[in-house]
């Protein structure tokens with residue numbers, strides 16, 4: 325479970341202070357499928373980065389699975405990112421010199437998992453992402469959709485409870501984008517909490533809960549907007 | 553926790569993926585280490601060469617050289633146009649009178665062509681006495697050295713080195729043959745066994761004749777050197793005073809000779825050349841430091857080029873420590889490779905010097921090897937610490953957004 329309490333995130337730009345997040349309070353339960361929408365600059369990425377522990381709030385509390393993660397030291401935050409959170413980026417962020425399999429393996433390597441177990445889990449992930457034939461290819465040899473599936477496999481290889489995706493289809497054509505979204509939804513159906521930032525109304529409409537942001541604030545928060 | 557084995561694998565991968573950068577760093581590092589090794593080898597070689605040259609002369613030696621070593625413009629002798637007196641055989645004989653003198657040997661040197669049955673060679677001829685053999689600690693391989701007779705009497709005999717023997721006489725027996733030296737003929741009575749260099753002449757290339765014969769052959773009444781071997785080391789200062797006084801008396805009160813001890817010469821050379829080795833090593837160390845700074849810069853560039861990669865690793869759960877580990881391992885790999893390559897380069901360079909100049913024992917001193925390898929490793933790691941720490945402290949979001 326995710327719980328944000330009075331979260332603020334300010335950026336100093338020149339002599340101005342930008343309130344990227346302005347008093348955010350939300351609770352997201354395990355297994356939810358949340359879309360975050362809103363105009364550019366409304367704070368969606370900032371929110372997601374905070375949820376992913378890639379960034380710290382200026383003030384406020386963030387509880388993940390009951391524990392206050394804002395209090396954790398750097399090492400523990402790193403290990404929380406490694407074990408509990410998966411992150412999928414718009415620009416994939418694959419390491420170009422490593423093969424697809426090696427990219428997927430990275431979180432396991434960072435966690436110090438035994439090599440044999442690593443290979444098994446990577447193979448399993450490649451299979452479920454339908455990437456078996458691409459295992460030894462390097463990112464430049466893969467299509468956009470394949471790259472994003474490698475990134476999703478990497479984000480989920482540690483079996484995290486939360487999967488965060490910041491405009492995961494932003495760099496993909498419609499067909500590949502749909503395929504990626506379906507892949508994410510499948511993972512959600514198996515229990516992972518899925519939070520997707522998107523510009524695309526159609527994609528946003530697929531989620532069971534939709535949060536709309538404006539100027540760093542939550543403008544609306546509708547559960548099951550399919551019905552509404 | 554990131555395992556060391558995996559970290560090494562990852563860093564190695566990063567190194568080999570960027571071959572140009574890695575190659576340049578290795579080049580800088582190996583030139584640094586290599587130049588320390590080569591230059592100190594050269595310095596040591598020169599030191600050993602000179603030291604050997606002089607110590608092979610013999611022990612407890614005093615060397616008398618004609619002429620004052622201080623060339624003062626106000627010297628009355630020069631101003632009056634008085635030439636220095638020759639250093640004669642009688643001068644040499646007068647020096648045997650001191651009880652602490654074991655033996656003396658005069659030396660004259662001149663160049664001449666030698667020939668036998670049409671085989672010719674230009675060599676430097678040494679004119680001396682029977683005492684020279686023991687004074688120089690030489691050994692004979694065949695026949696006898698010069699006879700122990702009156703120094704003043706020329707005799708048409710000669711002793712030759714092993715090279716001369718091989719080049720001039722080939723398969724023929726040399727002892728007993730008449731060798732032409734200049735316009736005279738000398739009978740070969742012995743062949744030297746010793747080899748090696750001294751006074752700039754290879755012993756195996758030596759041709760030795762009685763000093764009186766050399767004086768008339770080259771028309772050189774003055775001696776080139778007088779060697780005086782003293783019985784004990786402690787007696788050297790007394791004998792030196794005796795030599796100076798005796799020769800001054802014999803030369804009408806003029807101090808027109810220079811008397812030096814072999815020890816003094818050796819010590820001076822040793823001091824100069826050790827200093828030279830250090831100086832040269834120091835200069836080379838600067839290039840090593842430059843290599844270190846280069847490594848720091850490249851690592852800084854690496855960190856900024858790979859900022860988004862570091863951000864990614866952090867977002868995947870790498871701690872600051874893990875990032876530090878990865879960058880440092882990369883630096884250690886790089887600088888050890890550079891150090892090893894530099895060591896190989898240095899050894900190869902020293903070998904080439906030894907090959908090109910066989911007289912120069914250009915072996916790098918152990919201290920230089922150990923120091924340069926250590927310095928390479930330490931600078932490599934030290935200079936990478938700053939960029940590595942910078943990388944470790946990066947905020948994942950900031951790092952990811954940079955390209």
Ligand SMILES: Nc1ncnc2c1ncn2[C@@H]1O[C@H](COP(=O)(O)OP(=O)(O)O)[C@@H](O)[C@H]1O
Nearest residue numbers: 335337342344363364365366367368369370371
């Ligand atoms: N690192 C930063 N430094 C300064 N301002 C930032 C930084 N990151 C985000 N902002 C600002 O915060 C606001 C929200 O940005 P962001 O969360 O990226 O919006 P969105 O993802 O909704 O387009 C914007 O005004 C943006 O300029």
Ligand SMILES: [Mg+2]
Nearest residue numbers: 368369370490
């Ligand atoms: Mg954004």
